[in-house]
Amino acid sequence: MSRIDDLLADEGARAEAYSGGPAPEHVTTSRPNLGRQTVVSVRLAADEHERLSQAARKAGMSLSTLIRVWAVDRLHAEDHGESGTVAERLARLEREVFRRPA
Incomplete structure (x- = not known):
């Protein structure tokens, strides 16, 4: 091996052996998914994945x-009677707003 290969191998071994230790006091850590125990895998077409990835980037969050x-x-909307297409929701709103008193 060359000198650079030896140096990289040595540095890699040290990085793998590094235990990290406690975080400095000024660093805050979080585990936002700690309460979420179930992982769901979803198959998407490439264009669907790309569109979702773009939406995630635009929103500043992970996919x-x-x-x-x-x-x-969506679950919250369904729990509160807010589900349906935009047209269905608009029709429901119009019925509520323009309801004639009996």
């Missing part, structure tokens, strides 16, 4: 976070 937020929002 999995975006999908989780959208899924939980």
